């Protein structure tokens with residue numbers, strides 16, 4: 204396998220946009236190309252992440268439609284759908300395309316347009332990331348999925364409602380330092396607990412918002428990197444695992460996260476103790492508690508107190524979701540995985556301003572797509588190095 | 590008209606999910622005759638021992654224990670708020686995702702649950718009839 208560098212990243216502001224995915228895509232992809240100082244004609248292959256085409260209306264060939272806007276045409280372009288992790292796998296396939304030796308330059312892009320639909324329509328569409336026959340048609344919702352996880356985590360480990368709420372407080376604190384975050388507002392634990400009930404025990408401020416946005420990254424083979432940047436960020440590892448769906452599985456332990464991260468740590472020759480910062484899939488507060496444990500940053504069951512003690516705040520032992528995470532930065536589903544990559548790349552280049560993790564050399568991005576039969580659908584774990 | 594038949598104003602969510610027993614409708618599962626693993630709904634290949642063609646139909650227990658649950662205050666169209674759902678572990682080793690009924694205040698992890706048949710949502714003015722677990 205060849206070494207692969209990220210030489211350009213770009214993203215739109217996340218939030219409510221009047222722009223279409225065509226316009227959002229043009230902005231972020233062009234920004235990534237500009238960041239790399241690259242002509243669109245240098246791109247040899249592209250992967251596009253998008254999940255909710257049924258909401259935007261562009262259910263098919265959206266990759267070609269978006270990339271046409273910047274003159275990336277003619278080359279192989281493939282759209283990838285893996286729910287919230289769609290863009291993570293656009294990134295992984297881009298890496299694989301180059302690491303395998305087949306191509307030298309790849310574009311990974313992810314985009315989503317969610318606002319404009321009603322919350323009920325969004326919940327119905329997102330429930331499509333479960334088993335639609337046996338779960339969604341019977342009423343499952345994603346806030347409900349993670350509410351069930353939260354209830355079990357509290358029951359098994361004594362995790363408190365305040366500890367879970369604190370994830371939202373911390374991530375909104377970080378989002379307030381990120382100009383591209385959908386929310387620039389801080390909340391207290393009391394405000395999270397007093398926000399509107401959504402699915403017991405979770406409230407509105409335990410849930411990520413509905414968002415529009417696009418993120419993109421340009422990857423190249425090692426020998427081409429100096430042509431585009433003086434600060435390449437290396438893809439040290441790419442891990443992927445799917446749900447195991449074992450009977451009676453413990454919903455507080457997401458085995459695909461463990462499998463994907465073990466694979467990634469091994470590839471990178473690093474352990475959780477070597478990671479300087481992580482972006483993890485905090486679609487709901489409790490999810491970050493699970494990931495903090497399953498990625499090996501805290502022992503199983505101790506994620507709640509570990510986070511509450513400040514270990515994952517900026518300046519803590521392992522800062523998590525310095526971007527604000529999905530909870531504050533926003534969650535345009537098909538763009539999220541690449542927005543995580545954008546944050547890690549900028550942190551490793553020392554470009555993150557007031558939320559900079561000083562001296563960061565290794566960053567991890569973890570994204571989860573779908574959930575069914577009490578296990579995650581699919582998980583991506585990437586490790587990047589300066 | 591009992592709620593277990595499809596009518597003009599109601600339809601059974603999926604007839605294949607149910608079987609008749611002397612106690613009424615029960616969930617219809619498959620049991621592997623080689624290794625004993627049981628599944629819901631019915632299926633053909635056992636994914637524990639990969640045996641094909643040795644599944645037998647079984648009526649699953651109407652009683653189970655609540656693994657976890659939530660009461661939802663927001664949901665997709667067709668559900669009357671608030672509504673509850675959760676995972677119920679059946680003695681056959683099957684975990685079933687299910688709408689939950691009865692008194693929501695009595696829902697707790699480990700609670701003994703019993704299956705009932707009833708409307709779970711509305712679809713264009715038609716009641717969709719499915720299984721619902723309620724605290725005993």
Ligand SMILES: [Zn+2]
Nearest residue numbers: 621624635638
């Ligand atoms: Zn078997």
